[in-house]
Amino acid sequence: MTQPNVAIAVQEPAEHPLPRSGRRRRLRSVSGRRRPAFLRYWPQYLAISPFYILFAVFGLFPVLFSLYLSFHRWSGVGERKFVGLQQYKFLFKDHTFYLSLWNTVLIWAMSTVPMLFASLVLAALLHSVARAKGFYRMAFFIPNVTSVVAMAILFTMLFSSNFGLINVVLHWIHLPTYPWTNRPWGIRISIVALMTWQWVGYNAIIYLAGLQTIPQHLYEAAHLDGAGPIRTFFSITVPLLRPVILFTVVISTITGLQSFTEAQVMTGSNAAVNPNSGGPGQAGLTMVLYFYQQAFSYNDFGYGAAIAWGIFLIVSVFTLINWRLVARKED
Amino acid sequence: MAGASIGTLAGCGEDGGAGGSGGKASTLSLWIWGGGLSKAVLADAAKHFTSPALKSQEIGGDFKAKLLTTMTGGKGLPDITGVKGEDIASFYPQAKQFVDLNTLGADKIKSQYLDWKWAQATAPDGTQIGIPIDIGPTALFYREDVFAQAGLPTDPAALAAAASTYDDYFALGVELKNKLPGTFLVKDLATIFSMVLGAETQFYVDKDDRFIGDDDHVRNAWDTAIKALKLGIDSKITDGNDYNAAMTKGILPAQLGAAWMGLDIASGAPDSAGKWRVAANPGGAANIGGSFLAIPKRAASPEKAFEVISWILSPENEARGFADASLFPATPAAYQMDQLTKPDDFFGGQKTIDVFGPQAEKIPVAYTSPYDGAISAAYFEQLGSVETKGTNPDQAWKDAVSKAKSVAQRLGVSV
Numbered sequence: 001m002t003q004p005n006v007a008i009a010v011q012e013p014a015e016h017p018l019p020r021s022g023r024r025r026r027l028r029s030v031s032g033r034r035r036p037a038f039l040r041y042w043p044q045y046l047a048i049s050p051f052y053i054l055f056a057v058f059g060l061f062p063v064l065f066s067l068y069l070s071f072h073r074w075s076g077v078g079e080r081k082f083v084g085l086q087q088y089k090f091l092f093k094d095h096t097f098y099l100s101l102w103n104t105v106l107i108w109a110m111s112t113v114p115m116l117f118a119s120l121v122l123a124a125l126l127h128s129v130a131r132a133k134g135f136y137r138m139a140f141f142i143p144n145v146t147s148v149v150a151m152a153i154l155f156t157m158l159f160s161s162n163f164g165l166i167n168v169v170l171h172w173i174h175l176p177t178y179p180w181t182n183r184p185w186g187i188r189i190s191i192v193a194l195m196t197w198q199w200v201g202y203n204a205i206i207y208l209a210g211l212q213t214i215p216q217h218l219y220e221a222a223h224l225d226g227a228g229p230i231r232t233f234f235s236i237t238v239p240l241l242r243p244v245i246l247f248t249v250v251i252s253t254i255t256g257l258q259s260f261t262e263a264q265v266m267t268g269s270n271a272a273v274n275p276n277s278g279g280p281g282q283a284g285l286t287m288v289l290y291f292y293q294q295a296f297s298y299n300d301f302g303y304g305a306a307i308a309w310g311i312f313l314i315v316s317v318f319t320l321i322n323w324r325l326v327a328r329k330e331d
Numbered sequence: 332m333a334g335a336s337i338g339t340l341a342g343c344g345e346d347g348g349a350g351g352s353g354g355k356a357s358t359l360s361l362w363i364w365g366g367g368l369s370k371a372v373l374a375d376a377a378k379h380f381t382s383p384a385l386k387s388q389e390i391g392g393d394f395k396a397k398l399l400t401t402m403t404g405g406k407g408l409p410d411i412t413g414v415k416g417e418d419i420a421s422f423y424p425q426a427k428q429f430v431d432l433n434t435l436g437a438d439k440i441k442s443q444y445l446d447w448k449w450a451q452a453t454a455p456d457g458t459q460i461g462i463p464i465d466i467g468p469t470a471l472f473y474r475e476d477v478f479a480q481a482g483l484p485t486d487p488a489a490l491a492a493a494a495s496t497y498d499d500y501f502a503l504g505v506e507l508k509n510k511l512p513g514t515f516l517v518k519d520l521a522t523i524f525s526m527v528l529g530a531e532t533q534f535y536v537d538k539d540d541r542f543i544g545d546d547d548h549v550r551n552a553w554d555t556a557i558k559a560l561k562l563g564i565d566s567k568i569t570d571g572n573d574y575n576a577a578m579t580k581g582i583l584p585a586q587l588g589a590a591w592m593g594l595d596i597a598s599g600a601p602d603s604a605g606k607w608r609v610a611a612n613p614g615g616a617a618n619i620g621g622s623f624l625a626i627p628k629r630a631a632s633p634e635k636a637f638e639v640i641s642w643i644l645s646p647e648n649e650a651r652g653f654a655d656a657s658l659f660p661a662t663p664a665a666y667q668m669d670q671l672t673k674p675d676d677f678f679g680g681q682k683t684i685d686v687f688g689p690q691a692e693k694i695p696v697a698y699t700s701p702y703d704g705a706i707s708a709a710y711f712e713q714l715g716s717v718e719t720k721g722t723n724p725d726q727a728w729k730d731a732v733s734k735a736k737s738v739a740q741r742l743g744v745s746v
Contacts (some may be wrong), residue, residue: 073743075701076399077425081743090741095734096712161568162576181570184719273521274711280569281719282712296396298705299421303741 070305087306100290107188108256111195116248119200123207140201152265159190184283191284194262203248210244250322257315260288287311361387361411364394369655372648380639402428410630414461416621419451420699426454430626433459435637447696448661452623461623462644463661467589468691471612477584481510491611497555500613504564515566516585520556520714526587527552529617536700542739542746545732557724567718575599587612589619590659590687597677605679609686616690702742709734
């Protein structure tokens with residue numbers, strides 16, 4: 001319990017200028033009429049309680065309940081049967097789970113690496129724009145606040161084999177067309193395109209904010225030394241943006257590993273049999289989509305919970321790697 | 332997971348005079364998904380039943396998830412609820428959550444409905460969970476113009492006779508491919524697999540909860556699907572937009588599916604109206620889909636609720652449901668009524684009941700296990716892998732069976 005101390009420190013700095021020590025504790029006990037901290041500060045607790053109550057009901061409880069569920073077999077109603085580690089044993093051997101992990105990492109890498117590079121270039125361009133700055137920034141940010149479902153439907157149409165715009169253009173410039181949404185790699189590329197479209201502007205705006213903190217005189221000095229725009233970009237812009245770049249990598253990792261909506265909408269067409277299975281060759285089955293399928297299509301909430309905790313472990317590993325990278329770079 | 336647990340905790344909102352308390356309610360609430368019942372019949376029902384007043388609510392989103400959540404919460408349940416055909420088996424272990432309709436006189440109206448459909452809503456413990464709203468008898472939908480062009484039989488009866496088995500049907504597919512290159516008779520392997528298996532009387536798990544997913548009947552469905560792939564008559568289309576385009580263009584001039592598929596074709600490929608026909612499908616009649624109305628255990632007045640259900644689902648009203656919402660009646664008496672016997676313009680004036688009626692009555696009584704859905708995933712995954720990645724079919728079968736077995740084990744089925 002750190003809260004009471006914080007409250008005391010904020011409340012009574014003048015009354016008790018002493019550092020937290022045994023002396024202070026003695027002072028308290030001497031006064032005699034002191035009530036427990038909770039009763040003394042109830043208005044403050046009351047004031048901060050809405051967040052904690054909401055968090056306990058909608059955040060903490062579901063998390064703990066899912067841990068409890070992952071040791072049970074449960075169809076959503078009726079009794080829960082305790083099965084020990086059985087769900088996790090199955091998860092450990094489940095090829096489909098590993099496929100979903102592979103898909104997720106693949107889709108994440110295919111979208112994040114080119115996307116962040118494009119964002120950086122876009123930010124540099126935005127930075128040098130003289131007129132209508134606000135318009136360009138807004139235009140690039142709009143995909144990020146547009147409904148993912150609506151965009152996913154649009155992208156499915158763009159990539160559709162028979163009358164999709166992509167194939168029409170390919171045909172028009174005499175290149176072979178490709179059944180994008182009916183082939184494993186095609187569906188991955190479609191999902192990657194959507195995710196890139198959705199996030200490139202968001203990251204560009206963040207980079208732009210970073211660019212604006214780089215002092216102009218560095219660019220002027222480089223210019224005087226005879227560096228061209230490309231040399232300036234790689235020798236000044238990129239190194240000085242490193243913390244911002246790391247931030248976007250971390251954020252992209254977190255969102256990329258939890259990708260769900262894009263794949264769910266773009267591959268959800270064969271819903272009659274084996275719904276939410278990730279499209280052709282299950283190439284669009286991400287980890288969260290697999291969790292969703294098991295829990296909500298097949299009402300296997302125990303196994304769904306186990307998958308969710310598997311995802312938690314994997315995200316933890318990635319976070320650890322990220323954290324190590326960031327920590328080393330700051331040394 | 333989160334949704335269910337929130338339900339447990341908060342119990343969600345209580346609406347209207349819905350059950351829960353068990354006291355006298357002033358309204359009778361009914362839950363259904365969009366298009367699940369005829370709006371006209373429901374409107375009439377509201378006029379007919381005023382005390383307590385019938386209030387029907389269309390529940391959007393994932394209907395089953397919402398019903399499950401509310402059941403787990405135990406409060407705010409409706410007096411009458413729809414249950415989808417694909418979900419009914421998963422409620423067998425939870426039959427206690429529903430009123431046994433036989434205690435309210437369901438056995439007396441049983442004869443109005445198709446036996447096999449009625450049996451789908453009978454839990455293994457004998458509880459009658461629901462009364463059938465509609466069914467999904469299968470048939471072969473085909474483009475008469477494309478078939479004529481390829482020199483295939485175009486008359487429904489002649490086609491049904493020429494393609495009574497899948498081998499015969501695939502032979503027509505090869506003929507079609509040779510005459511009109513780039514034209515396919517089969518949409519994807521999953522369709523063939525589920526159609527062949529659908530005509531069986533049990534699927535992956537038998538009545539005693541034993542795994543039978545490696546038996547001959549499943550292997551036969553698998554081999555039939557693989558045969559279509561080897562003959563090169565499989566279009567491999569999984570995407571919905573492409574599927575519609577292929578049907579409009581005549582690249583995919585045939586489709587196997589339930590009666591409601593006619594509606595999908597009509598909305599997906601409206602430009603091909605008038606060119607489609609329906610014939611009995613190869614390999615015997617099967618059923619896909621078709622829903623039920625049920626009464627949750629804590630309904631305030633189950634007798635009244637049952638009265639409403641038997642009124643809404645009378646043969647006359649089921650016939651109106653067909654005209655109004657394309658719900659194919661589960662009551663054979665309706666097949667003689669005007670709504671069903673009139674010619675259908677989308678099918679070039681064909682009286683489709685001549686095909687669907689006899690198909691509906693030929694469907695065998697089958698046992699669907701609560702675990703079939705989850706176990707079936709392994710087979711569809713591997714079929715997709717063979718179809719799109721070129722996996723060796725024999726290896727894929729072995730992988731499918733071993734995955735299915737381990738899923739079955741996890742679900743508590745004896746392997």
